[in-house]
Amino acid sequence: MSGAAIEVEGLGRTFKVRGGDVVALKDVNLTVGQGEIVGLLGSNGAGKTTLTKILATLLLPTGGTARVLGHDVTSDLREVRRLTGVVLGGERGLYAKLTGRENLRFFAVLAGVGRRGLVDRLEAALDHVGLADVADRAVETYSKGMRQRLHLAIGMINEPPVLLLDEPTVGLDPVEAERLRQDVAVLRSRGTSVLLTSHLLLDIERLADRVVILADGEVAADVEVAEFAKLAGYTAIVTVRGTGCPPVLDGAQASRFAVDDLTEASGLWTLRLRVRDWSVESFGHLGAVLGGATILGVDVAPLRLEDVYSHVAAQLAANGRTGVGEVRP
Amino acid sequence: MTGPPLLGDRLRGAAWTFLTAARTEQRSMRGNPLLLVNAGFLPVVLLVIAVEAQRPPADRAAQIVTSVMLTALWGSTVWTSGGVLRRERTYGTLARCVCGVESPTVVLFGKSLGATLYGVGTILVATVATVLALRLPVALAHPFWLAVGLLVVVVSATTLGALLSCLFLLTRNGLLWSGALMYPVFVLGGLLIPQDVLPVWLRWVPQLLSLRWINEFLSDAAGPGPSATPLAVAVALTVAYGVVATRTYRWSIDKARQRGSLDHA
Numbered sequence: 305m306s307g308a309a310i311e312v313e314g315l316g317r318t319f320k321v322r323g324g325d326v327v328a329l330k331d332v333n334l335t336v337g338q339g340e341i342v343g344l345l346g347s348n349g350a351g352k353t354t355l356t357k358i359l360a361t362l363l364l365p366t367g368g369t370a371r372v373l374g375h376d377v378t379s380d381l382r383e384v385r386r387l388t389g390v391v392l393g394g395e396r397g398l399y400a401k402l403t404g405r406e407n408l409r410f411f412a413v414l415a416g417v418g419r420r421g422l423v424d425r426l427e428a429a430l431d432h433v434g435l436a437d438v439a440d441r442a443v444e445t446y447s448k449g450m451r452q453r454l455h456l457a458i459g460m461i462n463e464p465p466v467l468l469l470d471e472p473t474v475g476l477d478p479v480e481a482e483r484l485r486q487d488v489a490v491l492r493s494r495g496t497s498v499l500l501t502s503h504l505l506l507d508i509e510r511l512a513d514r515v516v517i518l519a520d521g522e523v524a525a526d527v528e529v530a531e532f533a534k535l536a537g538y539t540a541i542v543t544v545r546g547t548g549c550p551p552v553l554d555g556a557q558a559s560r561f562a563v564d565d566l567t568e569a570s571g572l573w574t575l576r577l578r579v580r581d582w583s584v585e586s587f588g589h590l591g592a593v594l595g596g597a598t599i600l601g602v603d604v605a606p607l608r609l610e611d612v613y614s615h616v617a618a619q620l621a622a623n624g625r626t627g628v629g630e631v632r633p
Numbered sequence: 634m635t636g637p638p639l640l641g642d643r644l645r646g647a648a649w650t651f652l653t654a655a656r657t658e659q660r661s662m663r664g665n666p667l668l669l670v671n672a673g674f675l676p677v678v679l680l681v682i683a684v685e686a687q688r689p690p691a692d693r694a695a696q697i698v699t700s701v702m703l704t705a706l707w708g709s710t711v712w713t714s715g716g717v718l719r720r721e722r723t724y725g726t727l728a729r730c731v732c733g734v735e736s737p738t739v740v741l742f743g744k745s746l747g748a749t750l751y752g753v754g755t756i757l758v759a760t761v762a763t764v765l766a767l768r769l770p771v772a773l774a775h776p777f778w779l780a781v782g783l784l785v786v787v788v789s790a791t792t793l794g795a796l797l798s799c800l801f802l803l804t805r806n807g808l809l810w811s812g813a814l815m816y817p818v819f820v821l822g823g824l825l826i827p828q829d830v831l832p833v834w835l836r837w838v839p840q841l842l843s844l845r846w847i848n849e850f851l852s853d854a855a856g857p858g859p860s861a862t863p864l865a866v867a868v869a870l871t872v873a874y875g876v877v878a879t880r881t882y883r884w885s886i887d888k889a890r891q892r893g894s895l896d897h898a
């Protein structure tokens with residue numbers, strides 16, 4: 305099999321609702337290579353779940369095409385379903401009265417797992433997501449995190465070559481979320497292709513090879529994770545506190561540092577600088593900038609993907625894109 | 634990647650999914666109050682009422698028992714196998730059930746069979762216990778035809794349950810419809826109340842209910858001897874239920890995928 309794991313071309317989806325149409329996806333173009341892990345970002349309502357559902361054959365597109373390993377998601381359902389695992393998460397989607405094992409067993413068979421080796425496979429999957437001890441308890445007694453882990457086990461039970469994860473870490477505590485990241489990291493070594501939606505940029509940072517941002521029903525950015533970090537235009541923030549006269553940046557210094565913020569109160573000032581490219585020389589340049597000032601303290605914070613996302617979101621909003629909300633000033 | 638699966642593998646896959654669905658549904662029926670009331674309690678009450686006024690002779694007793702069991706089966710079908718898809722929607726599991734590797738119909742019929750078997754089993758146990766307690770003289774005239782009748786009952790109730798499931802899926806108020814459908818069929822189903830008591834313009838209703846034909850077949854088998862016609866009609870109706878159920882289900886799923894309502898509660 306050659307070609308991409310996921311190919312999306314001109315994909316559109318409009319929902320008819322009372323009082324008009326909701327355009328969830330307008331014209332989405334996107335490719336996920338085999339063995340690649342792509343992080344899908346976008347604010348609430350950007351259409352991430354809609355895209356995931358279309359790829360999982362749960363929803364029909366209203367325009368464009370989408371293919372999974374070469375199989376069209378509207379006409380080649382059986383193959384797409386055999387090759388794709390999906391985790392939509394949430395607390396629904398499980399039989400509350402049945403045990404975790406019974407749930408997993410049923411959904412495993414639906415996903416095409418045969419009789420041979422089924423019991424061992426269930427055992428291994430339950431063990432893997434840490435539910436082995438509670439596997440024989442009714443799901444109605446499970447916590448949110450346990451349900452989420454069961455969803456994950458279900459989505460991966462047939463070891464699909466293509467996996468769609470929609471907000472898999474929602475509702476998990478930090479330890480559980482970390483464990484999930486490790487699970488996805490294992491998939492990488494198996495060569496599974498993953499489309500991963502998450503609000504947690506930590507997930508994306510740790511797992512993804514590439515980042516795709518959806519905004520306004522279109523792909524607003526599609527870059528390597530390393531490139532994505534550069535979108536913000538800086539790599540670290542230096543916060544300096546001092547007394548007396550705050551430093552002033554000259555022309556050459558302004559090409560390396562940008563003043564993010566300067567506050568003065570009762571003889572104390574706090575200066576926040578964005579460092580465009582953090583390197584060994586940066587200390588020297590910083591020394592030059594702070595030359596004559598009386599320094600009380602310096603704090604260096606490396607760039608977080610959250611900051612990049614806020615930055616990109618703010619830019620998109622400034623360009624009139626409405627699909628990206630939650631922009632912090 | 635492997636090529637398309639062979640026919641044998643396809644059939645084996647479908648059978649495995651069907652049986653797993655049946656087994657899963659049977660497990661989720663454990664302790665279901667709707668089942669206990671309709672399949673456990675109802676036949677006891679109906680039977681006590683039917684025979685306590687006047688003790689019937691042996692052949693008549695068998696007919697009464699059959700009618701009571703089939704009436705209880707209608708009650709349990711409406712709630713249990715008829716509720717399969719309604720429950721799927723409540724749990725939010727419908728999406729996964731229709732997007733498995735096998736056809737959604739295989740899963741639906743499997744689940745319907747699981748619920749039906751559980752219902753039939755409960756009804757049998759409750760009825761036999763009541764018959765023994767009341768010391769009713771029930772004659773089993775033709776065990777072979779009785780077994781055939783039982784088999785047709787299970788298949789027919791499975792298909793009927795699947796059909797009801799699909800019809801209830803079309804509306805958001807499946808529970809309401811289950812309640813609304815149950816009692817009229819007690820009256821109009823031709824099981825408890827003889828058909829000729831009904832007004833002429835309502836006599837077609839029982840004709841459409843396979844259980845009524847199976848009742849006739851089993852009554853004959855207990856008395857004068859089995860006849861083929863009611864059995865044939867019951868089988869034909871069962872096939873028709875199956876066809877309508879499959880069509881309706883496919884149509885509902887396509888609509889839901891178009892509208893984006895597959896995982897709506």
Ligand SMILES: Nc1ncnc2c1ncn2[C@@H]1O[C@H](COP(=O)(O)OP(=O)(O)O)[C@@H](O)[C@H]1O
Nearest residue numbers: 319326328347348349350351352353354893894
């Ligand atoms: N079934 C539906 N009916 C109507 N509108 C919908 C439906 N599903 C999603 N939408 C709308 O489509 C848009 C995208 O939703 P969604 O894909 O869930 O976004 P995200 O997952 O990125 O938060 C939203 O405006 C949402 O209200």
Ligand SMILES: [Mg+2]
Nearest residue numbers: 352353354470
């Ligand atoms: Mg979403």
